[in-house]
Amino acid sequence: MESARVAEESPAGVMLFGGLLLFAAVFHHVDELLLLDNPVGPALALLLDGTPAVVLVLAGYRLWQSSLNPAERWTVSTWTVVGSVAGGLVIGGTLAVRAYEGRPLVEPVFPLLTSLGVGGVAGAVAGYFNARAQRDARRAAVLTDALSFVNSVIRHDLLNDLTTIRGHADVLAEGHRPESVETISRKTDEATERIETSRSIVETVTGDGALEPVDLTVPIEEVAAQTRETTLATVTTDCPETATVRANRGLRSIVDNLVENAVEHAEGTEPRVHVAVTQTDETVRLAVADDGPGIDEATARALFDDSSGAASGLSIVDRLVAAYDGEVWAVPRPEYDGLGAPDWDEDDGIVFVVDLPSA
Structure with a gap:
């Protein structure tokens, strides 16, 4: 129950993560914006590393409002974190190599923040389509199973009725018995009712039935x-x-x-x-x-x-x-x-x- 609640509320983690990245970007560039005579460069840098952070906040909000179930929300949130970590590791790895080689690192925070944000956005998009693909696959499996199930239902239920109809039809043909005519009429009505009921069974098994x-x-x-x-x-x-x-x-x-x-x-x-x-x-x-x-x-x-x-x-x-x-x-x-x-x-x-x- 606790894990389900965490999964349900995981979009809040995506929003929080995006908010932290945005705060870090603003905090990192605010001095440059205020102190430099030409703030265009810092403004562009803030645009580059701040925009993915804003997108993550919005993505988390949309995920919160979406119809995805807790497991699907957890999938999107997990992919977001994995994408961000992957992006950060790639840029962080290049910075580490440069530092190991003794090369100067010029403002390493900027590319690191950008890679974290862009990686998170890419992960969120990939996670969303992955969750939708899994949902569609489950839906297709359920529908296939339901069709097979209902086919078996019809065969099972109607076989008994139709066998009875056939037997009485044979009797009717031989002896012209009126009670057989009545039985045939009744069993035919019952078979018709079963066919009409099959739609409700399909909808019930697939979860779409009202x-x-x-x-x-x-x-x-x-x-x-x-x-x-x-x-x-x-x-x-x-x-x-x-x-x-x-x-x-x-x-x-x-x-x-x-x-x-x-x-x-x-x-x-x-x-x-x-x-x-x-x-x-x-x-x-x-x-x-x-x-x-x-x-x-x-x-x-x-x-x-x-x-x-x-x-x-x-x-x-x-x-x-x-x-x-x-x-x-x-x-x-x-x-x-x-x-x-x-x-x-x-x-x-x-x-x-x-x-x-x-x-």
Whole structure:
């Protein structure tokens, strides 16, 4: 925390450094300006070594007012110091060689001040473009990762829907069953909704998405109803009337993937899934429990790994929750003592828990 504060305030160091150089230049030349009959020479010298100092003061001020983050500000400030030191060492080295050779040094302070100032300005410019280049590179990497991620999201989420549509289309072709027509229509609408949601997911993952108050209970009830219609699972919910979090349309993907995962890993031909929401003044907690065989803690931690680059349902949840400044984890159901735990007799299953900031 202390290092971050130092980096944030590093532009003040650039301004201070420039101010010290300017003071040194004025102090060095003021006697010449006052005593010499022709002050043109000292005035030109002050212009040469004072101007870079003024530029450094202005550069530090602009850096202070810029949108660069603390790390980028620290980069610019560091390059400024390195450039100034490099310039001073070059001129200081030539002066040292002359002194070693026994040559007279005529006003050595003037070229030294000039080199320090010019080197600092050059370093500030180089540091600024370096920081911008690093930002652009990070931005490009994030965008590339986001596009790959969303492509995997679409493939993962839509594959299940389109497979269902295809199956019912085959049934419809053979038996002309009206319920299949209804299912095709519903799943097509759901696929369309997922595609429209993908834009929110892109913006969320890249950090450009505008977050707004969203009622978490709405997608929960929608997903629960959909799951009851399309599977043999018994899905129960325990939610308040409203539970508002800061999110966007991608919130539904979190609920959808957690419930889908719970149904897939629940036990028996009629699996049970329980979805509960509890809230405090600061957070809203979503808990999704199943009655499956359960897993150990190490396996639970590995569930959210997306290092392969392919988006599983749980890695989608992990990325979106992180973008919403929340937390997600999994615990064996017998070890979950939070509110909203299902009242089941069996000591098995797993609970996925998501904490999101209240809106």
